[in-house]
Amino acid sequence: MLRRELFKILGAGAVLPALSPEAFAFFQEAQPAKSYALRTLNPRQNETVVAMIDQIIPATETPGAKGARVNEFIDVILTEWATEEERRNFLDGLAGVDEQSNTLFGKNFVQASTAQQVALLQAMDDVAMTIKYHHVRRSTAETEEERDPQLRGNFFKIFKGITVHGYYTSEIGFSQEIKEQIIPGALHGCTPVPLEKNT
Amino acid sequence: MANTSYDAIIVGSGITGGWAAKELTEKGLNTLVLEAGRPIVPERDYVEHKPVWELKYRNWDNRAERERTQKVQRQCDYACDEYSHQFFVNDLENPYQTDPGKPFAWIRGRQVGGKSIIWGRQSYRWSDLDFEANARDGIAVDWPIRYADIAPWYDYVEDFAGISGQAEGLPQLPDGKFLPPMEMTCVEIDARDAIKKHYGDERMITIGRSAVLTRTHKGRAACHYCGVCHRGCITQSYFSSLNSTLPAAQKTGKLTIRPYSVVHSLVYDSKSRRVTGVRVVDGQTKNNMEFKGRIVFLCAATLESARILLNSATPEFPNGLANSSGELGHNLMDHHMGSGASGNMPGHEEKTTFGNRPNGIYIPRYRNVKTKHKDFIRGYGYQGGGGREGWSRGYSMSGIGVEFKKMLKSPGPWGMSLGGFGESLPDHNNYVEINKDLVDAWGIPTLKIHYQWTPNELAMSKDIAVQAAEMLAAVGAHNIQVDQNITPPGLAIHEMGTARMGRDPKTSVLNEHNQAHDAKNLFVTDGSCMTSASCVNPSLTYMALTARACDFAVSQMKKNEL
Numbered sequence: 001m002l003r004r005e006l007f008k009i010l011g012a013g014a015v016l017p018a019l020s021p022e023a024f025a026f027f028q029e030a031q032p033a034k035s036y037a038l039r040t041l042n043p044r045q046n047e048t049v050v051a052m053i054d055q056i057i058p059a060t061e062t063p064g065a066k067g068a069r070v071n072e073f074i075d076v077i078l079t080e081w082a083t084e085e086e087r088r089n090f091l092d093g094l095a096g097v098d099e100q101s102n103t104l105f106g107k108n109f110v111q112a113s114t115a116q117q118v119a120l121l122q123a124m125d126d127v128a129m130t131i132k133y134h135h136v137r138r139s140t141a142e143t144e145e146e147r148d149p150q151l152r153g154n155f156f157k158i159f160k161g162i163t164v165h166g167y168y169t170s171e172i173g174f175s176q177e178i179k180e181q182i183i184p185g186a187l188h189g190c191t192p193v194p195l196e197k198n199t
Numbered sequence: 200m201a202n203t204s205y206d207a208i209i210v211g212s213g214i215t216g217g218w219a220a221k222e223l224t225e226k227g228l229n230t231l232v233l234e235a236g237r238p239i240v241p242e243r244d245y246v247e248h249k250p251v252w253e254l255k256y257r258n259w260d261n262r263a264e265r266e267r268t269q270k271v272q273r274q275c276d277y278a279c280d281e282y283s284h285q286f287f288v289n290d291l292e293n294p295y296q297t298d299p300g301k302p303f304a305w306i307r308g309r310q311v312g313g314k315s316i317i318w319g320r321q322s323y324r325w326s327d328l329d330f331e332a333n334a335r336d337g338i339a340v341d342w343p344i345r346y347a348d349i350a351p352w353y354d355y356v357e358d359f360a361g362i363s364g365q366a367e368g369l370p371q372l373p374d375g376k377f378l379p380p381m382e383m384t385c386v387e388i389d390a391r392d393a394i395k396k397h398y399g400d401e402r403m404i405t406i407g408r409s410a411v412l413t414r415t416h417k418g419r420a421a422c423h424y425c426g427v428c429h430r431g432c433i434t435q436s437y438f439s440s441l442n443s444t445l446p447a448a449q450k451t452g453k454l455t456i457r458p459y460s461v462v463h464s465l466v467y468d469s470k471s472r473r474v475t476g477v478r479v480v481d482g483q484t485k486n487n488m489e490f491k492g493r494i495v496f497l498c499a500a501t502l503e504s505a506r507i508l509l510n511s512a513t514p515e516f517p518n519g520l521a522n523s524s525g526e527l528g529h530n531l532m533d534h535h536m537g538s539g540a541s542g543n544m545p546g547h548e549e550k551t552t553f554g555n556r557p558n559g560i561y562i563p564r565y566r567n568v569k570t571k572h573k574d575f576i577r578g579y580g581y582q583g584g585g586g587r588e589g590w591s592r593g594y595s596m597s598g599i600g601v602e603f604k605k606m607l608k609s610p611g612p613w614g615m616s617l618g619g620f621g622e623s624l625p626d627h628n629n630y631v632e633i634n635k636d637l638v639d640a641w642g643i644p645t646l647k648i649h650y651q652w653t654p655n656e657l658a659m660s661k662d663i664a665v666q667a668a669e670m671l672a673a674v675g676a677h678n679i680q681v682d683q684n685i686t687p688p689g690l691a692i693h694e695m696g697t698a699r700m701g702r703d704p705k706t707s708v709l710n711e712h713n714q715a716h717d718a719k720n721l722f723v724t725d726g727s728c729m730t731s732a733s734c735v736n737p738s739l740t741y742m743a744l745t746a747r748a749c750d751f752a753v754s755q756m757k758k759n760e761l
Contacts, residue, residue: 157594164590177608184555
């Protein structure tokens with residue numbers, strides 16, 4: 001509510017650009033860290049998912065996909081968003097990761113060493129990223145699958161896509177890692193890359 | 200007992216209804232605005248600053264629900280999403296039909312403010328190239344007005360709405376009264392310079408002309424560049440009925456807005472040859488009501504206004520009120536989109552953009568301006584833009600781990616894209632009719648829409664793709680991807696033409712003042728009045744025509760001519 005009151009005042013006075021990101025952060029209604037009970041992923045599947053997302057977007061100076069609880073976003077999407085077929089394919093793909101891990105390393109993915117995990121995911125990524133997908137805009141898509149393609153196609157492409165999306169749309173990914181601002185307060189068309197983004 | 204008699208009744212509260220409300224109340228008329236949908240409370244309903252992590256599906260939307268209730272609306276992919284779907288109608292309550300294999304995407308917003316909440320805000324003037332087009336080509340009917348008739352009204356509405364842009368002195372795209380232009384990006388500046396070098400005076404790039412404030416204007420704050428106007432704007436920095444015209448109308452004390460008022464039809468008195476009232480079905484109780492007014496402004500949007508008139512048939516007008524010409528519901532047009540190109544741009548590794556600009560660049564029409572194209576008449580413009588890719592390139596970027604994360608933290612490659620908006624031709628065979636066998640949730644007969652692009656649009660669409668690729672190559676882009684596609688009609692949400700203006704009552708529905716030939720106290724000022732489509736975004740022209748028609752109507756009332 002505070003934030004809305006603030007904007008009412010600002011709307012009249014036109015002093016928005018003076019609002020610093022810190023001040024804005026103060027007014028953002030903090031999301032309480034609710035505990036989330038998994039509904040689709042069983043404990044073993046969840047462990048595999050957590051291990052995978054942790055390798056795809058690991059913790060660095062900021063938390064990674066595990067810290068941002070992307071596994072919970074994945075569970076929400078699998079439970080409420082996916083079609084039955086998409087959910088089955090996803091879970092089959094997940095089981096396939098363990099199968100490959102067993103074939104290659106003689107153990108399940110979560111028990112494999114970091115180097116082994118990375119090697120397997122890197123191999124899956126090499127295949128997935130070479131597949132070209134024809135992107136159909138929702139405006140011209142004719143079928144439901146075309147309109148919502150996020151869970152269609154190669155398993156690892158799906159998995160990486162949902163991990164990237166879940167991470168960079170989390171508060172950690174958006175605010176801490178990318179340092180995006182909801183209200184930039186100014187426009188610059190051609191300006192130096194800020195130091196913190198110049199990696 | 201609420202008042203049921205007014206000086207003026209306006210049907211609809213969107214872009215044109217809002218303008219009519221402002222003009223008529225400021226001229227002293229006791230005015231009723233009938234809005235089919237719910238009221239909007241900005242503090243509650245605007246969602247532009249809601250963080251994406253507060254959305255359950257992180258803007259992937261509630262897919263099953265959207266497929267079930269907004270299958271048509273969600274085709275509007277820039278806006279009908281997890282944030283803004285509440286500004287679009289429920290398709291289950293608002294059915295319509297099309298011919299097999301000939302889709303028409305009818306995108307609707309029923310709420311106070313209408314589609315002005317979610318519009319694209321691009322604001323361009325028409326020129327005499329447009330107003331003379333039908334006469335020059337010998338098709339449809341001639342516009343009854345020319346640029347000189349509407350120019351002062353463009354000035355008038357721009358002055359109030361606040362349009363940012365750059366004056367360029369082009370005859371085919373007249374300059375307006377602009378607020379300072381938004382900045383171009385590094386690669387847009389490069390492209391602008393390269394286009395000038397390569398094409399001379401024939402083609403050019405300018406910054407989009409947008410109804411977004413670049414400085415404080417008439418008590419509304421400058422844009423703060425959150426970049427998602429279609430979710431609302433608590434600082435009122437873009438033009439919408441809610442942000443601008445309705446508050447002005449409210450200030451007069453002469454305005455009554457009645458939400459949940461679904462208009463069924465108009466009441467016509469054959470003795471006085473006047474519209475005497477409006478039949479309404481209450482959106483919540485479904486009770487029937489009638490309101491009386493001395494004049495009626497139909498501003499319900501092109502297809503809805505046509506539907507109301509078609510549903511208002513009388514013994515004298517068996518094919519729809521004010522339809523002695525037989526043109527009511529016909530000559531439906533929309534802009535065609537879908538063709539264009541995109542590519543990566545070189546250089547500027549150390550530069551980026553800051554802020555989310557709710558605007559792009561514009562390439563004004565160049566076809567059939569000075570020379571004649573062999574394959575089609577009329578023309579098209581491009582909207583587009585250039586910027587650096589963000590984290591979403593991670594979906595398809597190779598790699599995992601620390602290095603991958605580090606890459607996504609820094610801005611990605613520069614890209615540039617161009618998407619065409621093409622003029623379509625008025626065609627009597629593109630039309631709507633009433634389907635009595637299918638009623639909406641309020642028992643009102645619905646529309647059957649018959650629409651097909653004409654060969655002229657298909658030929659133009661090909662050229663749009665080819666020229667976009669050629670221009671991107673000319674400005675040094677690489678990895679150029681060409682889209683040659685034509686979207687289903689309706690999706691530009693520039694539908695217009697179903698009650699066209701003209702000089703002759705035998706071939707047109709409205710005269711040069713948006714006044715019905717057949718009922719002089721009836722005015723239609725939304726997109727249905729359009730005689731041809733131009734290729735520029737039409738809303739600014741609707742605003743100007745509405746203000747102009749209001750001025751005429753009130754002057755006629757004062758002379759006791761109405």
